[in-house]
Amino acid sequence: MNTARTATPDVSIVVPIYNEFDNLTDLVERIAQAMAQQALTFELLTVDDGSTDGSVDKLRELAATRAWLRPVFLARNYGQSSALQAGFDRVRGRYVVTLDADLQNEPDDIPLLLQRLETDHRVDMVSGWRKDRQDAELSRKLPSRIANWLISRSTGVYLHDYGCALKAYRRPIIDRIRLYGELHRFIPSLAKEAGARITEVPVRHHARTRGVSKYGIDRTFRVILDLVLIVFFMRYRQRPLHAFGGLGLWLIAPGSLILLWLLVEKFMGHAIGGRPLLLAGMVLVLVGAQLVVAGLIGEMLMRIYHEAGNKPQFHAEEYQADTAAAPVQPAPAVTEIVA
Structure with a gap:
C-alpha cells in the first residue's frame, strides 16, 4: 500500500524509536503488510527519540521510497512520553494506533484493534493485553504485575496490561490528552478522564530478538510517583480546594481541640507554656491553615486556566441522527398569503 502524503489517511500509526536500528526495516515492512490486509488507508509516524545508533539515517532511507512513512526526529532523547506526544501532534487519521519498535508487539494484530473500533461505536479505545507474555526476565514480569x-x-x-504499547484510539481522544514526564504508562487513565470508553x-x-531492552526494575518506583500525580489529576484537578482544604480541615480540627483544652486548663490555673501539647496544637492549626490557603490558590489557578486559556471544563458530543438510515420526511407545504 502506498498512501500519498497529500491524502488524508484513515489510520495514523505512531511508533516511538530509540536505538532500534536492527529492527527498523522489518518493523516498517511488517506494518505495511498488516495494513494491506484491510481497506483503511494509513500513515506511519516513526518518532526518533535522539537515537545514536544510525536509526535516523535508516528512517530517512526507508522514507525515500515510502510515501506513507513520515519520520519525525527529536533534537535529543526526551523520553517515550515526549516521543508519543510529538507523534500525536502530527496525526491526521481518524484512528490512532501506537506500538513499540522492538517487534515484541505483533503488527498483524493492528487490524484486530481497528476492526473493534470500526464495528463497536461504544468503544473509543482498544488496549492490547499481552495474555501470554514472552518476557523471560522476572525483573520485567513482576514489576509489571x-x-x-x-x-x-x-x-x-481495570486493565490486565497497562504496559502493552499496542493500543488503538479514536482521534478525538488523542486530541484531548497531553503527555509529559513519563505519563505514557497512564494513557488509559488519561483517556478515561477525557471521556473514553475503553476495552481490552x-x-x-x-520475545525480543534484536536490540537491548530499555526497562529495569527501577521503573517501579517511578510508576508509584507518577501514579500519585494521576490519581490527584483524575480526582481533584477541577476542585483542588477539596484535596488541600479537606486535608487542612482534618489537621485544624484536632489542633483546635487541643488548643481549646489547653485554654480550659489555663483558666483552671494550670501552667501550659512548657507543654509539648501546646506546640503540637499550634503546628496542626498553622499547617492546616496553610493547606486551606493552598487549595484556594489552586482554585484561582484553575479558574485562570479555564477562563483565560479558554480550556474546556468537560468534553461533550451532541447526538446526530443517522440520516443515511432514517427516511427523509418531506417538508410541510407552505401557503403564501398575499394581502
Whole structure:
C-alpha cells in the first residue's frame, strides 16, 4: 500500500524509536503488510527519540521510497512520553494506533484493534493485553504485575496490561490528552478522564530478538510517583480546594481541640507554656491553615486556566441522527398569503 502524503489517511500509526536500528526495516515492512490486509488507508509516524545508533539515517532511507512513512526526529532523547506526544501532534487519521519498535508487539494484530473500533461505536479505545507474555526476565514480569494491579485499583480503570504499547484510539481522544514526564504508562487513565470508553483485547507478544531492552526494575518506583500525580489529576484537578482544604480541615480540627483544652486548663490555673501539647496544637492549626490557603490558590489557578486559556471544563458530543438510515420526511407545504 502506498498512501500519498497529500491524502488524508484513515489510520495514523505512531511508533516511538530509540536505538532500534536492527529492527527498523522489518518493523516498517511488517506494518505495511498488516495494513494491506484491510481497506483503511494509513500513515506511519516513526518518532526518533535522539537515537545514536544510525536509526535516523535508516528512517530517512526507508522514507525515500515510502510515501506513507513520515519520520519525525527529536533534537535529543526526551523520553517515550515526549516521543508519543510529538507523534500525536502530527496525526491526521481518524484512528490512532501506537506500538513499540522492538517487534515484541505483533503488527498483524493492528487490524484486530481497528476492526473493534470500526464495528463497536461504544468503544473509543482498544488496549492490547499481552495474555501470554514472552518476557523471560522476572525483573520485567513482576514489576509489571504489581504496577497493573496498583494502577487499576487506584484509577478505577481495570486493565490486565497497562504496559502493552499496542493500543488503538479514536482521534478525538488523542486530541484531548497531553503527555509529559513519563505519563505514557497512564494513557488509559488519561483517556478515561477525557471521556473514553475503553476495552481490552488479547494480542500476541514475542520475545525480543534484536536490540537491548530499555526497562529495569527501577521503573517501579517511578510508576508509584507518577501514579500519585494521576490519581490527584483524575480526582481533584477541577476542585483542588477539596484535596488541600479537606486535608487542612482534618489537621485544624484536632489542633483546635487541643488548643481549646489547653485554654480550659489555663483558666483552671494550670501552667501550659512548657507543654509539648501546646506546640503540637499550634503546628496542626498553622499547617492546616496553610493547606486551606493552598487549595484556594489552586482554585484561582484553575479558574485562570479555564477562563483565560479558554480550556474546556468537560468534553461533550451532541447526538446526530443517522440520516443515511432514517427516511427523509418531506417538508410541510407552505401557503403564501398575499394581502
